[in-house]
Amino acid sequence: MVTRLLGSVILLITMMPVWAVDQLSASVDKNPVLVGEYFTLTIEANGKVSGQMPDTSALSAQFVTSPVSTSSRTSIVNGSMSSTTSWQMQLLSRKAGEFTIPSFEVAGHQSRPIKLKVLARDQDSEAQQNIFIKTELKPDTLHVQQAALFTVKLYLGQDLLDGQLSAPQMQDAQIAQLGKQSEDYEIVNGRRYMVVTREYLVQPQKSGTFTLEPPIFNGQIREGYRRMAVSAVADSFEVEVKPIPDTYAGAWLPSELVNLSEEWQPNEQTVTVGTPITRTLTLTALGITKEQLPDIQVPDVDGFRTYPDETDRKQMTRDGRVISQLIASYALLPQTPGTYTLPEIKVPWFNTVINKVQYATLPSRTIEVKADPNQVSVAPASVVNAPQQTATQAEPHIVTQPADKTWLDWALIASGYVLWFITLLVWFITRQSAKVAPTQSDSAPQTPNEAQAIKQLKHAAQHSDPGQCYQALKALARAQGYDHIHAWRHQLSHELQNEIAKLQGALYSAKQENVDLSVLYQLIAAQHKQVKNAKKQHLEPLY
Template identity: 30%
Template sequence: MKALSLCFMLLLSFSSYATTEVTATVSQNPVAVGQAFTLEIVANDTLSSNEFDPSVLLRQKFVVGSTSTARQHTSINGQSSTQTRWTTTLLVREEGNYLIPSFNIGGENTQPIHLKAKKIEAIEPSKDQVRMEVSLDSAEVYLGQPVTFTAKIWVANSLDQANIFAPNMLDAKVEKLGDDKQDLEIVDGKRYRTLTRQWLITPEKAGEYEVRGPRLSGLANDINHRARPIDIAAQTLALTVKAPPANFPGQWLPSHDLLLNEEIQPLQSDYQQGQAFTRIINLTIAGITEQQLPEIDIDYGPNFRVYPEPYQDRTIVKDGIVFAQRSLNVALIPVTTGELSLPGWSLPWWDLSSDKLAKAEIKARQIKVVPAPENQALNLNNPMPPTNATVASSDTGSSWLTWLFGFAWLITLAALIWFIRQSKLRPQGPNLAPQQEIQQNSDYWQQFAAACKQGASHQAEQALTNWVNQQQATGQWRSLLKKITAANWANAPQQLDLNEFYQACLAYKRETEQTTQREQLSLSSLNP
């Protein structure tokens, strides 16, 4: 009897698994050639998203878009139900008869679907439902001058699975500009959701061009909540690209405004020979991209040791205008004394506001360099410190030192054995370093400075390594560390002036400590 009951329960269990139902439906039939429609498969069970493989539709000559999976669990009056839903966007390019085959989902097969595709004129949705307007911020630009293309979309009800394809233009680079802006607007008493997207188009050749507008596709729901595929193509706009003036000097650089300035850190009335300082050159140009930023190349001559850092470039979008910024930090160490000149630098550019040649300039600056203190001058000329050890000239003195060191070694060995025995007897606890040792280990920068002053390159390398690891420093610090490591351990040892190396590190340390104090370069003076 128990066996019969068990068999009955197993039959009930199997019957419950057999109740899984799977259905497949399409959003429309027949379908229009070139217009998207959706295939929806629903199973009344919780299944893995991998149960449905839409790739088999490719063999049936369908264009297969994205597939989304959704799961739902409901409970009504104590009756629970679960559901797994797959939704795939499909499209056909030619008219004719098509077959959506049967899919095996969770052990159950869907019914195949026969489709008919017809060529019909694309039906634009009414402007009361979905519309798109496009514009260029200028119809005439110079070669290399970016132009902003703006598309604004109005949606009355809802738009699902929306795709916006970027505009395109021959001989130009097109890239998305900033983030989309979404808003709500009321037009003629009707409420719309709006989306504004912008692209930056940079022409690479002169001539007359057409900018083909973006395309919008998706599923638009009407007032009765019926989803219909839409495909909207924006209008084509004309753009004239002018060639640069033939007499323009240097690299072609068109802009509405440009700002060039410099900073000296620290700014002092005079500097010592061998004392490093930093010159920072900031360049901000309106209406160009980072790729168009010019090189900042200045020859400082034999009076300075020059340690430039990599450019710091970035792009800012403010009030719909693109600004490209470049900052160059150069550590300078004067090697001669007297009145020295920091060279100036000028940059020609084309002012689009006045349509004429302009020039930005940093003027030359005179600085006074005084001789270094006498002890530092000695270090410059003789970086290796004199040894304090004195070699005895007599055999008697040498023998006495040998016995002394031997006796000290025996005492040290005995103390070590005693310490090991005592540590085994004591209970184990946390390893706490003395306060003095902690303070010494945390003062790695002073150790590095002292080692450089004494000409001890290996000690300087170890101290700098400890300091860099302690600060978790990256970037230029790692490059400086590699420099002293290469000098110490290369197959052919390199000569490294530790005093100059320390001054370069000190200048960079001061500069990084003051970065938080330097405010972001103000753009208000650019009058965008």
């Protein structure tokens, strides 16, 4: 038995080198086919194939092609061995007409070319009424890098078992799906359809005239007890793409509408030295992506320290248009009294409706900065030498300011020391309470995000890490329902606002600010404890 098996193996080994391809054929499973309907091309070689495969690259010029799958089989009948290798791929034509699938070559053998007929779809056919696609492109005339919204709606009038909707294609363009598809129902000509909607962002990268090929649907439906293949395809779009004008200078911003607005907190024309101001700039543009929005350059102003705060970019779709926003916040800290004019800000953009360069502008703004009444600077007493006196006079005559002026200065100084003592006392009591009962604040209900942010703030303060401390403050602001730290900061006490402004200075200013992170943490913890205690007092009893 062993001898016979060994002999068979030796026979197989000796026979293998004589196998060779003796025939190559190509065939399709459908002919004719409909526009947008997938069909299968099979190339088959009889005989041994050693790592070879047919070149199918020429097919992509006429058809939409899928990857090639390879399979092989070997059979022995009455001691005679045969081998077959097959290559299969899915093809689809977007246009009607007569096409020729070329011949293929493997190991010196060639297949015969195939004449294929592609038929146009009958718009009134029952199949077209059961499943069809509608598309819309807004706007349909574009400039280079201008973003258009391509909306695809697949209407299904029958129960779908499975299906595949391909992506649109366009030469020299970036195409990306926006979000996930949505499903809804519509009534068309008295018939109820399930509608699958997808939105695509189309951005051409070169000028010229291009064809936007729409998605193609292929799937299977149940009709009675049978599974039936169905397909649908929409009409293609001819898109004209205009070039960037030679006269345009600056960051290229093609849009139908651009707006630049600002918000001030506090929104006052007169402020006090040391009072932090938050300036929030919002740049909104239609028909471009959020990545295309340029950074807004805010000029420095003598007498102010400017600290960049948060920057946020958003993108959405409304009424068939892409809308993008850039929200940039800056903290301004006035240093010296006076009247200051903040210069205007201009952002150039190209109006694609009137083909003209325009500017989104913020006008200049005048701000008056007053001295802080709590920072009293006492004028030194004037010393005047008396005339030459007799030898018996030992001391010079000292002439001081009037009595009422001296009394006012000393009153201001005393009030300043009283305020300073009260602040120090509150801080000391808060700190001692935190040391004695560190877990007391955790006993009240709070969201996990708030607790995590305060814990992160404490850890950053203990390790003297300003960057992590600022990130913890932003997390705490979000946990309390604020999108930006500047909106949350203006709900805090004046003392906390100043400490946060110092932290921003330590992070962003060329001249480093001195900030005590432990004081900042204690103030935040004290305020958080007060808010929770107030909530506990207003809770109604539970029954």
